[in-house]
Amino acid sequence: MAKGKQIYEGKAKILYEGPEKGTLIQYFKDDATAFNNKKKAIIDGKGVLNNRISEFLLSQLNQIGIKTHFIKRLNMREQLIKSLEIIPIEVVIRNIAAGTFSNRLGISEGTDLSKPILEFYYKNDELGDPLVNEEHILALNWATQSELMHISEQALRINDFLVGLFRGIGIKLVDFKLEFGRQWNGDEVEIFLADEISPDTCRLWDVKDERKLDKDRFRRDLGGLVEAYQEVARRLGIMPEGSNIKEIKTGVSKNLTALKKK
Numbered sequence: 577m578a579k580g581k582q583i584y585e586g587k588a589k590i591l592y593e594g595p596e597k598g599t600l601i602q603y604f605k606d607d608a609t610a611f612n613n614k615k616k617a618i619i620d621g622k623g624v625l626n627n628r629i630s631e632f633l634l635s636q637l638n639q640i641g642i643k644t645h646f647i648k649r650l651n652m653r654e655q656l657i658k659s660l661e662i663i664p665i666e667v668v669i670r671n672i673a674a675g676t677f678s679n680r681l682g683i684s685e686g687t688d689l690s691k692p693i694l695e696f697y698y699k700n701d702e703l704g705d706p707l708v709n710e711e712h713i714l715a716l717n718w719a720t721q722s723e724l725m726h727i728s729e730q731a732l733r734i735n736d737f738l739v740g741l742f743r744g745i746g747i748k749l750v751d752f753k754l755e756f757g758r759q760w761n762g763d764e765v766e767i768f769l770a771d772e773i774s775p776d777t778c779r780l781w782d783v784k785d786e787r788k789l790d791k792d793r794f795r796r797d798l799g800g801l802v803e804a805y806q807e808v809a810r811r812l813g814i815m816p817e818g819s820n821i822k823e824i825k826t827g828v829s830k831n832l833t834a835l836k837k838k
C-alpha cells in the first residue's frame with residue numbers, strides 16, 4: 577500500500593498519510609526512550625513485536641465493542657488506522673502500585689490497589705507530561721464533561737477485559753496508558769481508542785515470579801527486552817510471521833524475502 581507523506585514522528589512511531597481520506601499509516605520504530613527522552617536506544621525487533629501485539633489487543637477490544645482507530649495490519653511494521661483529532665491526555669490505569677505512583681506516594685511497588693485507579697496526564701513532552709485532574713481538563717477545554725465520562729468508562733472496561741486476558745496467560749497487568757481521539761461527523765463527535773497497547777505502554781509481570789515483561793527492562797537496565805516482548809507475543813499465541821528472531825529483528829518476513837529473491 578502506497579504511503580503518503582510523513583505527517584508526524586513521535587518517539588516510537590511515525591505517522592504517514594493513508595491511502596484514503598480519514599486514514600493514516602502508523603509505522604512502529606525500534607527506538608526506545610524513557611524518562612522524557614533522556615534515555616534512548618534502538619532495540620532491534622521491538623517495533624515488529626509492538627505492531628503485532630497492539631494489533632491483537634486492539635482487535636480483541638473491537639470485538640467487545642470498544643471503538644478503536646485500528647483498521648488492519650499492513651505488514652510487519654505498519655498498520656492502517658483512522659485519522660483522529662487526538663485528545664491531549666494520557667489516561668493511566670493502575671491495578672498494582674509501581675513506577676511514578678510508587679515514587680510519588682511512597683507506596684512499595686507490587687502493593688495491590690483495592691480498586692483500579694484512573695489518572696490523567698497532560699500530553700506535553702516539554703512539560704514532562706504533568707499529572708492533572710478532571711478540573712484541569714474541563715477548565716482548559718481539553719475534553720468536555722461527556723467526553724471525559726465516556727473516556728473514563730471505556731478505560732475501566734478496557735482494564736477489566738485486559739486484566740482477564742493477561743491473567744489467562746499468567747501475566748499480571750500492573751498498569752498501562754491509553755490515548756483517545758475524536759472523529760467529527762457533522763456536529764456529532766465520536767471517541768475512539770487511539771495509539772497502541774503493547775509492552776511499551778503497559779507494565780506486565782509474570783504471575784509466578786513477578787519477572788518484568790515490559791519496558792521497565794529498558795528503563796531499569798535489566799536487559800532482555802526483545803526476549804520479554806517475544807514471550808508476551810508467544811503467550812498471546814501471536815508470534816510474528818516465521819517466529820524467527822532474525823526476521824523479527826529485521827522486520828522482513830520469510831515471504832517477503834522469498835519474493836525479493838525471485
Ligand code: UDP
Nearest residue numbers: 668674675676677751752753776777778779
Ligand atoms: N506510560 C506510557 N507512556 C508515558 C507514561 C507512562 O506508556 O508517557 C505507561 C507506563 O509504561 C506504565 C504506565 O503508563 O505502564 C504508568 O507509568 P508511570 O506513571 O508509572 O510512569 P513511568 O514509570 O512509565 O515513567
